[in-house]
Amino acid sequence: MAQITEPVMSAGPRHSSTQQRRAPRLRAGGAGGQSKGGPLAYLFLIVATLVSLFPLYWTVVAASRTDTELVTPPTPLLPGSHLIDNLKIVWDQVDMTKALINSTIVAGCVALSTVLFSTLAGFAFAKLKFRGRNALLTIVVATMTIPPQLTVIPLYQIITNVGWVGHLQSVILPSLVAAFGVFFMRQFLSEALPIELIEAARVDGAHSLRIIWSVVFPVARPAMAVLGMLVFVQSWNDFFWPFIALSQQNPTVQVALAGVGSGNHQIDHAVVVCAALVATLPLLLVFAVLGRQIVSGITAGAVKS
Amino acid sequence: MATSVRATSDGSPPPSGAVPRPPGRRGTPASPSGWRSRLYRLDTKASPYAYIAPFFLCFAAFGLFPLIYTGWLSLNEVQLGGHAKWVGFHNYTSLWDNEFFWKALRNTFTLGVISTVPQLLMALGLAHLLNYQLRARGFFRVAVLAPYATSIAAASLVFVQLFNPDYGMINQLLGHLGIGHVQWASSKWPAQIAISTIVTWRWTGYNALIYLAAMQAVPADLYEAAALDGASRWRQFINVTIPSIRPTIFFTIIVSTIGATQLFGEPLIYGGGVGVTGGTDHQYQTLSLYMYDKGWQVGELGQASAVAWVMLLILLLIGAVQLLFIRSNRRKLGG
Numbered sequence: 082m083a084q085i086t087e088p089v090m091s092a093g094p095r096h097s098s099t100q101q102r103r104a105p106r107l108r109a110g111g112a113g114g115q116s117k118g119g120p121l122a123y124l125f126l127i128v129a130t131l132v133s134l135f136p137l138y139w140t141v142v143a144a145s146r147t148d149t150e151l152v153t154p155p156t157p158l159l160p161g162s163h164l165i166d167n168l169k170i171v172w173d174q175v176d177m178t179k180a181l182i183n184s185t186i187v188a189g190c191v192a193l194s195t196v197l198f199s200t201l202a203g204f205a206f207a208k209l210k211f212r213g214r215n216a217l218l219t220i221v222v223a224t225m226t227i228p229p230q231l232t233v234i235p236l237y238q239i240i241t242n243v244g245w246v247g248h249l250q251s252v253i254l255p256s257l258v259a260a261f262g263v264f265f266m267r268q269f270l271s272e273a274l275p276i277e278l279i280e281a282a283r284v285d286g287a288h289s290l291r292i293i294w295s296v297v298f299p300v301a302r303p304a305m306a307v308l309g310m311l312v313f314v315q316s317w318n319d320f321f322w323p324f325i326a327l328s329q330q331n332p333t334v335q336v337a338l339a340g341v342g343s344g345n346h347q348i349d350h351a352v353v354v355c356a357a358l359v360a361t362l363p364l365l366l367v368f369a370v371l372g373r374q375i376v377s378g379i380t381a382g383a384v385k386s
Numbered sequence: 387m388a389t390s391v392r393a394t395s396d397g398s399p400p401p402s403g404a405v406p407r408p409p410g411r412r413g414t415p416a417s418p419s420g421w422r423s424r425l426y427r428l429d430t431k432a433s434p435y436a437y438i439a440p441f442f443l444c445f446a447a448f449g450l451f452p453l454i455y456t457g458w459l460s461l462n463e464v465q466l467g468g469h470a471k472w473v474g475f476h477n478y479t480s481l482w483d484n485e486f487f488w489k490a491l492r493n494t495f496t497l498g499v500i501s502t503v504p505q506l507l508m509a510l511g512l513a514h515l516l517n518y519q520l521r522a523r524g525f526f527r528v529a530v531l532a533p534y535a536t537s538i539a540a541a542s543l544v545f546v547q548l549f550n551p552d553y554g555m556i557n558q559l560l561g562h563l564g565i566g567h568v569q570w571a572s573s574k575w576p577a578q579i580a581i582s583t584i585v586t587w588r589w590t591g592y593n594a595l596i597y598l599a600a601m602q603a604v605p606a607d608l609y610e611a612a613a614l615d616g617a618s619r620w621r622q623f624i625n626v627t628i629p630s631i632r633p634t635i636f637f638t639i640i641v642s643t644i645g646a647t648q649l650f651g652e653p654l655i656y657g658g659g660v661g662v663t664g665g666t667d668h669q670y671q672t673l674s675l676y677m678y679d680k681g682w683q684v685g686e687l688g689q690a691s692a693v694a695w696v697m698l699l700i701l702l703l704i705g706a707v708q709l710l711f712i713r714s715n716r717r718k719l720g721g
Binding site: 116117118122123125126129130132133134136137139140143151152153154155156198199201202204205206209210211214217221224225226227228229230231232233234235236237238241254255256257258260263283288289290293314317318320321324325334335338339341348350353354356357358360361364365367368372373375376379380 | 555654681694
């Protein structure tokens, strides 16, 4: 890498004016990101990709093998033929259909409401002037640091008192809106939404809900989609509070997985991994289709933080 | 809006004989338009608060109130479903005398360090590589993010198999390298390394993408200037890239520290049947697990609340140290 651009750099100042002008641009790419990756870069990235993907691949391998095959070294590296059998056992042990539906309901509700409320709050923090705006935004960011461990005990008492233990609303309600989402939308809207658009709508006599509907939402749509996906993934994978609030009778996928992994004395390892595969597959499919958008969403949210 | 407009037309007597004007229509003369502008002002004044209200209501109900209530519970003796009895700081002093609490505290610290430090360093390197112009750049980015799509539970269940001391693939690999049978579950450090591997595997790609985004925002002329000064690639990375993305690095350090302090699902599921106690000898029980153990296995919510508040104090302490560090770092560089 370094050798390729070095000559350009050292030669730059001595060359004619046109080349001088071109040279810095090449240099700018040098370490700034525009330059080509050398073989070493590819080597490391391929290793990183293998490390990232191998456990996922092996999940498929183990999910299609028998328990005996898994516990006898050498560990199999190619998929076997027992996937359907294992799936049947998973469905016998836990109501995976119900768990998948529950997870979809929870993650869907949480994603929808988080996106809606975060867009409203993010818009207010990004574009509207009001007393205490900066202080309130600081509070929003500060709440991100509060771990769920500090709230679960009273929440558990509350849901016990109102009889919500084991019901989905006990998991949905506390996560209707997230500080992360508010911050994410604020970062996006403060750059993407020109203040002139809002002023023009005001001049036209639009009241504030109308501005939200016909100005803010259209501009925010791409960010809303990304935030929705991120929140969906997070909510789908959420473990701590659902594990406490829900039971094996009415679980989300993650809670069901924890039940498959422990509990029984005679654990069939292939079945356990098969359950993990069932839980992961929906999100992996989403990633396969929308991976690039999710990547750009994460990077877009981070740039300005 | 509609209701208050109607209120005016109710309050003022309707002009006799004239057809009552439908309220709220555009371009109506003086009096309604006065109301209109007042409403407009009210609208612009109040709507911001209406927009942020859902967040703050939700936070008050499910964040702030439980947080304070946990603090109050920590000063009481209270069982699941029972009434609270004031015991002052007894829960805290009994924690102080409990060896498992200290173990959990130490485990949380060591697990936190070995799961965040290598993770963030690798993420930094990975981001640097991803920042090159590459073939299949999009593929690499999605690939390193794929572990983020797996859940704690699923990832832990799979890694339990890979790390199994008797038949796991990792011991087989190590065996080929001449390293004997590592007890990934029963000995303390191997178990903690295994658990932090799960954390690192899931989060490295995500953090790499965050660093990558910050790196892409570094102005190119900084690199030009460094290159003119004859700085090598490595020097550019150390002296230009790292300082430029410092805020992002601090951000990820803070976020991962918070995450590490609450480590729960990975050790729980990694331990299987003995997960709640963090292994047979509490060798990887974290504060979070200890709190769950106290609250939901033993049923002492007061003591569990005390553990939760200790976690809060630790987080505040770490936050203060990090803040001081950031401040001094900034001053050094600013000077």
